[in-house]
Amino acid sequence: AQSVSQHNHHVILSEAASLELGCNYSYGGTVNLFWYVQYPGQHLQLLLKYFSGDPLVKGIKGFEAEFIKSKFSFNLRKPSVQWSDTAEYFCAVSPSGSSASKIIFGSGTRLSIRP
Amino acid sequence: DVKVTQSSRYLVKRTGEKVFLECVQDMDHENMFWYRQDPGLGLRLIYFSYDVKMKEKGDIPEGYSVSREKKERFSLILESASTNQTSMYLCASNRGAPTEAFFGQGTRLTVV
Numbered sequence: 001a002q003s004v005s006q007h008n009h010h011v012i013l014s015e016a017a018s019l020e021l022g023c024n025y026s027y028g029g030t031v032n033l034f035w036y037v038q039y040p041g042q043h044l045q046l047l048l049k050y051f052s053g054d055p056l057v058k059g060i061k062g063f064e065a066e067f068i069k070s071k072f073s074f075n076l077r078k079p080s081v082q083w084s085d086t087a088e089y090f091c092a093v094s095p096s097g098s099s100a101s102k103i104i105f106g107s108g109t110r111l112s113i114r115p
Numbered sequence: 116d117v118k119v120t121q122s123s124r125y126l127v128k129r130t131g132e133k134v135f136l137e138c139v140q141d142m143d144h145e146n147m148f149w150y151r152q153d154p155g156l157g158l159r160l161i162y163f164s165y166d167v168k169m170k171e172k173g174d175i176p177e178g179y180s181v182s183r184e185k186k187e188r189f190s191l192i193l194e195s196a197s198t199n200q201t202s203m204y205l206c207a208s209n210r211g212a213p214t215e216a217f218f219g220q221g222t223r224l225t226v227v
Contacts, residue, residue: 001174009155032213044158044205044218051213090157094212101212102173103148107157 002027004093004106012112013081021076021109023065023091033074034092034103035065044090050074051096061085083113118142119219121206127225134193136222138206145211147189149173149181152203152221164189165211196226 003026013019025031035047048059055067065076074091091106122137140147146165150158150173160173162181170181178200182190189208193200203223207216 006157034215043220044207046215049213049215092158096213101146102160102163102171103207103209103216104160104174105150105158107155 002093002095002102002104004091004104006089006091006106006109008109009107010110010112012114014114015083016080019076019078019081019085019111021089021091021111023074023076023106025072025074025091025093027072027093027095030096032094032096032101033065033067034094035059035063035074035076036090036092036105037087038090038108039087047076047089081111081113083115085111086113087111119206119208119217121204121219121222123222124220125223125225127227128193128196130197130226132193132196132226134196134224134226136191136193136204136206136224138189138191138208138219139187140189140206140208140217141187142208142210142217143186144208144217145186146209146216147183148207148216149179149189149191150205150207151175152205158205161191193224196224198226200224201226 005024033050036044094101094103119140149161164170164183180192206219209216
């Protein structure tokens, strides 16, 4: 069965610090990968996605992620965080090859930014 | 803009009641999903539907059923609500892999 692991449950950073959130998945085939963000009181929204091609993908608000196939990883990065990045971040995986595909999420990482 | 609308933001139900959570999407998406979100556990997939009347179990289907009679509507049914089903329930839809999923605002269900 597919699974997604996010090892950091709560990350606390100061403004302007660099961010890296880990995501590892377990699935033997080709996958599509996503990072979603949930700001306090809001619904989940897409930050970025990887389907194929360049393994370094850029998303909204200065976020990027790198797909490393050999490590089954899709870590999220941002060079300099802002207070407004305070949110919960979810990594997700969906098998490719079929349009009727489940999307499996990790347990999330809560990010708190100190002003 | 894609819109996924869940019928209630907050619900309080009694143990043993049959509970219906409704979700409607307005973008003609093939796939619809029901998740529950609990602190520290993230989003766990309950059921998934890839077409009208078609469904697949997710990771935690026990105690739940679903109905998809029309393409735009996906209902989650708690046959006999229990206190351990107190949670935030999220509905989502997409056009099919590899497209992104769009989420509703969630229904916070409390079972007393």
